[in-house]
Amino acid sequence: MSGPRFERVALIGIGLINSSLARVLRQERLADTIVACARREATLAEARALGLCDEATTDPAAAAAGADLVVLGTPLSAYAAIAAAISGALKPGAIVTDVGSVKQAAIRDIAPSIPPHAHFVPGHPVAGTEQSGPAAGFAELFRDRWCVLTPLPDTDPAAIAAVTALWQAAGMKIVTMDPEHHDLVLAITSHLPHLIAYTIVGTATDLEEMLKSEVIKFSAGGFRDFTRIAASDPVMWRDIFLNNRDAVLEMLGRLYEDLAILQRAIRVGDGATLEAHFARTRAIRRGIVEAKQA
Numbered sequence: 001m002s003g004p005r006f007e008r009v010a011l012i013g014i015g016l017i018n019s020s021l022a023r024v025l026r027q028e029r030l031a032d033t034i035v036a037c038a039r040r041e042a043t044l045a046e047a048r049a050l051g052l053c054d055e056a057t058t059d060p061a062a063a064a065a066g067a068d069l070v071v072l073g074t075p076l077s078a079y080a081a082i083a084a085a086i087s088g089a090l091k092p093g094a095i096v097t098d099v100g101s102v103k104q105a106a107i108r109d110i111a112p113s114i115p116p117h118a119h120f121v122p123g124h125p126v127a128g129t130e131q132s133g134p135a136a137g138f139a140e141l142f143r144d145r146w147c148v149l150t151p152l153p154d155t156d157p158a159a160i161a162a163v164t165a166l167w168q169a170a171g172m173k174i175v176t177m178d179p180e181h182h183d184l185v186l187a188i189t190s191h192l193p194h195l196i197a198y199t200i201v202g203t204a205t206d207l208e209e210m211l212k213s214e215v216i217k218f219s220a221g222g223f224r225d226f227t228r229i230a231a232s233d234p235v236m237w238r239d240i241f242l243n244n245r246d247a248v249l250e251m252l253g254r255l256y257e258d259l260a261i262l263q264r265a266i267r268v269g270d271g272a273t274l275e276a277h278f279a280r281t282r283a284i285r286r287g288i289v290e291a292k293q294a
Contacts (some may be wrong), residue, residue, distance in 0.1 A: 003028055003030050003165045003166055003168065004030065004068045004162050005031075005032075006030060006031045006067075007031075007032045007033065008032065008033045008066055008067045008068055009030075009034050009035065009067060009068065009070075009071075010035045010037060010064050010070045010071070011034065011035065011037065011053070011063075011164075011226050012037040012045045012060050012063055012072050012073065012074060013037070013038065013133050014036045014038050014044070014052065014130065014134050015133060015233070016131060016135070017070060017073050017099045017125060017128065017137070017141075018036075018071060018073035018099070018137075019050075019133070019135075019136065019137030020048075020127075020141040021073075021099075021142075021170065022036070022052040022053065023052065023139040024139050026051070026052075027139050028169050028198045030166070030281060031069075033055065033203060034053045034054050034055075035053060035055045035056070035057065036053035036056045037056070037058065037059070040058075043133070044057070046135060047134045052134060056283065060082045060086050061085050061086055062089070063086075064086035065089040066091055068091075070094060070095070070096045070097070071097055072097070072099070072106075072110070073099045073140060075233075075235045075239045075242065076102060076106070076109070076242075077238075079098070079105070079109040079110055080109040080110075080113075080262055083096075083114070087114070088115075088116040090114070090115060091117075091118075091202070092117040092118070092266060093117070093118070094118040094119070095120075095163065096119065096120045096163055097120070097122065097163050098110065098124075099119045099123060099125055100122075101125060101186055101244075102183055102239075102240055102243040102244040103122050103124060103150040103182045104179045104180060104201070104244075105243035105244070106122045106150075106177055106179075107122055107150070110122070111152065115192045119156045119243055119271070121149060121155060121162075122149065122151065122179065123147060123148065123149050124148045124150070125145065125147045125167060125170075126146045126147065126190070127142050127185075130231040132232075132233045132236075140171070142170040142172045143171035143172075144172075144173070145172055145173070146169040147174050147175075148176075149163060149176050150178065150182055160176075184247045184250070184251075185249070187248045187251045189242075191241065191247070191248050191251075192248060192251045192252065194231060195241065195252075196238075196255075197226040197230040198229075200223070200226050201226055201227055202228075219263055232262040261277075262274065
């Protein structure tokens with residue numbers, strides 16, 4: 001793979017996504033200098049030890065100074081403050097992008113701080129695991145996954161092309177989408193499943209002690225998969241639900257309606273309704289596997 005060359009890339013936040021991106025930048029030789037920025041010195045020390053950066057700082061403005069590309073990979077609640085902090089440090093032609101899961105919030109909190117001489121390309125590489133931190137990343141994380149870009153109407157086409165080429169170099173497929181539509185799609189494909197996982201694992205936690213130990217002992221595929229999802233970063237997911245409130249609540253309402261239908265089918269012994277529902281949803285799973293998104 002090949003991609004755009006950057007003299008200086010600032011990765012603000014060096015968790016799973018940005019640490020994986022750092023590995024791609026190293027592997028594909030896409031950046032002369034990588035700067036890591038994090039709140040904690042211990043995180044930066046880990047990033048240095050892993051060879052993920054050439055420079056490290058706790059100051060977002062220092063990281064962004066002179067950078068051709070700035071990638072925000074922090075929880076959504078930090079976006080506004082970081083954008084304000086780096087605003088005066090961005091050089092002419094600098095590109096700012098992000099990896100957040102709620103694009104309307106990203107545009108709301110970042111765009112007002114981007115000066116006219118710089119460019120903002122909101123993005124969301126739809127890839128991840130339940131792990132977090134610099135050591136959790138790996139260059140193959142993005143391969144054959146989708147990256148959604150939600151640029152504003154007046155965004156410089158060259159900046160969009162550069163961000164597109166970056167994620168393509170990481171192995172991603174690119175789609176451009178309206179930010180509101182992105183947030184609705186992600187509410188059902190990502191946000192609602194995480195909310196359900198957190199809820200089910202929480203319900204198990206509240207069981208009587210004897211039953212709880214049996215649940216853990218006999219956790220097979222279903223519950224095991226829920227616990228994997230529920231192990232994700234709680235701060236990140238707190239911010240996602242607070243910032244994509246309307247779309248998540250809309251999808252929760254639809255889920256309640258579908259659950260009511262299944263609840264009644266179970267109560268009255270309506271096997272035909274249950275089988276039809278399970279057959280339809282199994283076909284969706286097969287489609288996901290065929291699309292190589294499993």
